Amino acid sequence: MPSFSPSTIVADDADTTGPDTHADATVSEGGRIRLLVLTDTSILSSGGSERFLRNLMARLPPERYRVVVVQLTDTTRAWSDTSLPDGIQHVQLRSLPIAAVYGLRGWLALRSLRRLVERGQFDIIQSQHEKSDLLNAFLPRTKGSVRISNRRDMGFNKSARLRFLFRFLNHRFDCVVAPAQPILSGLAREEDMQARRMLWIPNGVDTERFQPQPLSARRQTRLALGLAEDAIAFGCIASLTPVKRHCDLIEAFAQVHRQCPQARLLLVGDGPLREPITAQIEALGLSEAVRLLGSLPNVEGVLPALDAAVLVSSTEGMSNAVLEAMACGLPVVATGVGGNLQLVQHGISGLLVPAHEPAALAAALQHLIDEPLMRERMGASARARILREFSLDSMVHAFDRLYHRLLGRP
Incomplete structure (x- = not known):
């Protein structure tokens, strides 16, 4: 069974752990890239964007990455219920359940994430879906870190107000990645996203797991x-x-x-x-x-x-x-x-x-x-x-190259 340790971040005043006592702090070991991923949905579910994230996180080389995934929902299923590759000890899974990003709960979530970022000293913060993108955009910048927004769909859930807001927030992302070029075209048209900040990385599929049967x-x-x-x-x-x-x-x-x-x-x-x-x-x-x-x-x-x-x-x-x-x-x-x-x-x-x-x-x-x-x-x-x-290896390799390029690493 994959070794993927779920825990929960509590977004309230009880979260007072200091940087010198937090056992889960992400520490740079041997030049590993410290990656924090924020996602609105449980990556244990069966949706396409969740499968994408599981595939990517599981296949980033553990000798070069330490990864924390924070999902803005409850963890509802055990890892034994999912079909995941072995060898993902470099990933920690946490939950920060919030119904809406606006209001008190959103502010508390942002505060908890700020503390996590301060303790973890992450090199990259990557978000996918609307709530995660908003929190990522409002997190304070730290020297040498980069921000990535991973847009997974055509934005059909975004209100006109939210699209307007992102026109003023998109500049806070060093790169916006999407799996389909029409998504990027829509961002340029509707959110005034600059072409130089956008990158197309198509999804990949495990061609050994998914193949014709005799x-x-x-x-x-x-x-x-x-x-x-x-x-x-x-x-x-x-x-x-x-x-x-x-x-x-x-x-x-x-x-x-x-x-x-x-x-x-x-x-x-x-x-x-x-x-x-x-x-x-x-x-x-x-x-x-x-x-x-x-x-x-x-x-x-x-x-x-x-x-x-x-x-x-x-x-x-x-x-x-x-x-x-x-x-x-x-x-x-x-x-x-x-x-x-x-x-x-x-x-x-x-x-x-x-x-x-x-x-x-x-x-x-x-x-x-x-x-x-x-x-x-x-x-x-x-x-x-x-x-x-559209191989899975090509997708993971493209993200690996992107991370290193944004950080200025060979």
């Missing part, structure tokens, strides 16, 4: 999932939240199922819309054709059993779900938004459709059903592109 293993997996030999199985790996637009997918799949009764749809993920999604499935008479599998720790065991993957979000950064499906040799049907436009090459590795248009989505799904050779060709192209351009 035919015999694929048949066994399909049998375990209750898929018949002639079933055409589509899969959507996404949280059951409004932005993922499962309602459009189910409406489109209903049209497809009427023409192709052996079509099946597997939904992997959980979230607040589970009940209405279930109700929609039942209302359309799809209970036997659509299965909600919930959150799965071993999605790599399900993907190779599918015939194609689908993602119909109304907005998207750079989807790990799409990357992982492509790595497993699957063609992808996705909406033409955000990072999907960079990942899915229309007609080569999959099909792009407009967002909020179930009819166009149904036509794309039907096209894949009707053309099995095209599915195979697209899946092979998808796998080849991931190996060529």
Whole structure:
């Protein structure tokens, strides 16, 4: 089991530990880079931005990094419940739960983080998501340290007021990183972000963990999932939240199922819309054709059993779900938004459709059903592109180079 020690920072007056008695202070050992990561969500959850952070933190070389991750939420699951690589003793996980960054709780959180920064003497403070970015921006600067904002999506949760505020705060970051170029274009347009401060580092995928299965293993997996030999199985790996637009997918799949009764749809993920999604499935008479599998720790065991993957979000950064499906040799049907436009090459590795248009989505799904050779060709192209351009090693190496460049280290 990975050795990753969770603890909690209490954002109140009880936090009076001095710098000479704090056992968890990050000390520079042998020139290691001392990295503090702030994130709004629990990195133990199954979302794409959380998987990205786990992958990055786990693979930064422990002989060159000491890392503290502070998540602005409660730790809800044990590390034994997640699929993580071994050997991450160089990372400490902590929680600083706050509901909102404004008001008293936000001020207390900022004070606790200031004390942590003063004790830890971090070389780099990196944040992702809105609350973490705000706290990072307001933390005092220390000589020789750098600040990084890691923007993971198109900013669909940001209010107009918050976008306006970031116009005055973005200069406090030495670099803003994003996994998709449309995110950076949006920052330049809406938050007046300077091009010289921005950098594109695409997400990476573990191509050994996510890869096609041999035919015999694929048949066994399909049998375990209750898929018949002639079933055409589509899969959507996404949280059951409004932005993922499962309602459009189910409406489109209903049209497809009427023409192709052996079509099946597997939904992997959980979230607040589970009940209405279930109700929609039942209302359309799809209970036997659509299965909600919930959150799965071993999605790599399900993907190779599918015939194609689908993602119909109304907005998207750079989807790990799409990357992982492509790595497993699957063609992808996705909406033409955000990072999907960079990942899915229309007609080569999959099909792009407009967002909020179930009819166009149904036509794309039907096209894949009707053309099995095209599915195979697209899946092979998808796998080849991931190996060529989106490996996990390349992503980690890019961040490693960035950290050293910003610190002026070789």
